[in-house]
Amino acid sequence: MVEISSxxxxxxxxxxxxxxxxxxxxxxxxxxxxIRTISDEKYLIxxxxxxxxxxxxxxxxxxxxxxxxQDPNGNGKKRTYYRITDAGREYYREKCEEWALTQDVxxxxxxx
Amino acid sequence: MVEISSxxxxxxxxxxxxxxxxxxxxxxxxxxxxIRTISDEKYLIxxxxxxxxxxxxxxxxxxxxxxxxQDPNGNGKKRTYYRITDAGREYYREKCEEWALTQDVxxxxxxx
DNA sequence: AATCGTACTACGACAGTCGTACTATGTCTG
DNA sequence: CAGACATAGTACGACTGTCGTAGTACGATT
Numbered sequence: 001m002v003e004i005s006s007x008x009x010x011x012x013x014x015x016x017x018x019x020x021x022x023x024x025x026x027x028x029x030x031x032x033x034x035i036r037t038i039s040d041e042k043y044l045i046x047x048x049x050x051x052x053x054x055x056x057x058x059x060x061x062x063x064x065x066x067x068x069x070q071d072p073n074g075n076g077k078k079r080t081y082y083r084i085t086d087a088g089r090e091y092y093r094e095k096c097e098e099w100a101l102t103q104d105v106x107x108x109x110x111x112x
Numbered sequence: 113m114v115e116i117s118s119x120x121x122x123x124x125x126x127x128x129x130x131x132x133x134x135x136x137x138x139x140x141x142x143x144x145x146x147i148r149t150i151s152d153e154k155y156l157i158x159x160x161x162x163x164x165x166x167x168x169x170x171x172x173x174x175x176x177x178x179x180x181x182q183d184p185n186g187n188g189k190k191r192t193y194y195r196i197t198d199a200g201r202e203y204y205r206e207k208c209e210e211w212a213l214t215q216d217v218x219x220x221x222x223x224x
Numbered sequence: 225a226a227t228c229g230t231a232c233t234a235c236g237a238c239a240g241t242c243g244t245a246c247t248a249t250g251t252c253t254g
Numbered sequence: 255c256a257g258a259c260a261t262a263g264t265a266c267g268a269c270t271g272t273c274g275t276a277g278t279a280c281g282a283t284t
Contacts, residue, residue, distance in 0.1 A: 010122050012218050019221040039217045049272055096222045105151045106124050109131040110208045
């Protein structure tokens with residue numbers, strides 16, 4: 001079984017999170033489940049990686065947090081949601097371009 | 113100008129080096145030039161990254177070093193050459209498989 | 225009563241990469 | 255003939271994204 005190494009993915013966890021947030025604001029647990037689903041169970045982001053990505057990206061201005069009720073009927077329990085900013089959208093676009101280049105380059109060193 | 117970030121490439125410098133060494137033994141400066149050429153000048157490996165990769169990979173048994181004359185006429189000047197080992201070839205194959213998987217997964221989070 | 229799912233936070237370790245700097249020799253150029 | 259440039263490295267510490275471990279809290283399920 002081949003596993004995705006943390007070295008490769010490094011820097012692209014942010015991209016995955018932003019991809020989810022492009023559609024609508026979301027929160028940790030939900031984002032984690034979506035990444036698992038979208039990747040066909042091939043990639044599970046670690047909790048610590050996820051939450052430290054939130055902190056970093058909010059500091060960098062790529063996302064904004066706000067709290068909202070877990071239950072729409074509002075029983076007091078809150079969750080921290082994140083929404084992507086314009087800077088985040090721009091950063092995401094750059095990462096997509098970078099990915100195209102990187103993919104192209106690394107591919108030249110891969111034999112199958 | 114989009115640049116390849118060190119985060120993405122992380123872990124794949126080793127793969128590039130091994131790819132070069134699959135053909136024949138080589139040494140630092142030459143490998144560095146080949147990586148630049150093969151990547152169409154799109155990627156330049158840093159000297160420190162290159163040489164620390166040698167140290168690490170030799171420790172892991174993926175490559176072996178030996179010294180040889182710079183000049184075939186042997187004027188005394190020596191260079192450190194590296195040759196790939198069987199373990200190195202196996203590691204390279206694994207990285208290629210890993211790359212296929214990683215590429216597939218990340219691609220799902222990229223829009224263009 | 226205990227387990228599981230949800231929803232986090234804290235903290236320190238790890239490791240590949242990078243920046244900076246330094247050494248040394250040979251060759252090319254003005 | 256001096257200075258720049260190419261070759262061929264070594265040394266060392268900083269950076270940072272990721273990971274391992276651990277702990278908290280609450281509701282629902284069994």
